[in-house]
Amino acid sequence: MKKPLLTRLLFLLIFAFPLAVSSLGAAESNGYKSISWTTNYNEALTRSKQEGKPVLLFFTGSDWCGWCTQLQREVLNTESFYELANDRYIFVEVDFPKKKSLSSNVLEQNKFLAKKYHITSYPTIVVVDSSGSTLGESGYKSGGAEKYAAHLDSIVAPHLAKFKSPTPKAAEVSVEISHASELSNLTSKVSIEGSFDYASGPVVSQQETVVLDQGIVKEQAVAIEETKSSDDALAAQVDAATPELVEVKAALEAEVLTY
Secondary structure (H helix, E strand, C coil): HHHHHHHHHHHHHHHHHHHHHHHHHHHHHHCCCCCEEECCCHHHHHHHHHHCCCCEEEECCCCCCCCHHHHHHHHCCCCHHHHCCCCCCCEEEECCCCCCCCCCCHHHHHHHHHHHHCCCCCEEEECCCCCEEEEEECCCCCCHHHHHHHHHHHHHHHHHCCCCCCCCCCCCCCCEEEECCCCCHHCEEEEEEEEHHHHCCCCEEEEEEECCCCHHHHHHHHHHHHHHHHHHHHHHHHHHHHHHHHHHHHHHHHHHHHH
């Protein structure tokens, strides 16, 4: 008699209690901001590329998985997690309910994703980049929203280069080039200031001084000087020949008059 009673108690603790508590948490969450979820995987990848954010896939069984709803109650549906992670990820719910019905498109998509990412237990969190490549996986972890957000950040941290915007949001560029005759001082000064998209990070300031290739400039200057020298030499030849031409002209005019 003791064994069946013990078994029932364990069942209640493992399955029924998380579901009951999660329902209470869902009711309490109505008064504050929470994560905005999508069920469209392809749309999430497109947004990831545009916004420079990783995608968080939440594999869940919304109407039967107790630890899935426990994770939602303690982490995903809390205002603390919203403040810490809402701007850092694109959130996708990949649901496998037993009673609730899904559209045929979503159902087929979710089956495909479960196979693609080798899902064998629930809840499973998979973090991917804009191409759908896996960056890391996780599941239920106790400790609350702040600890879980830090855990997710540790998954993304080695891959941050994938999510930085290729150019700053706003940039101010100024270029100053000295006079071409001052070849030794010919420089281009470029100043760039802006902020990157990922994780609402701090403003990044960058200043660079780029020295132009003085060898190329000198070669161009030498070519100009050589052309000028050639023109001067030709002009000198014309000037030298001019007196002789005047004498020839005078002699011809004299012969014409004599004739």
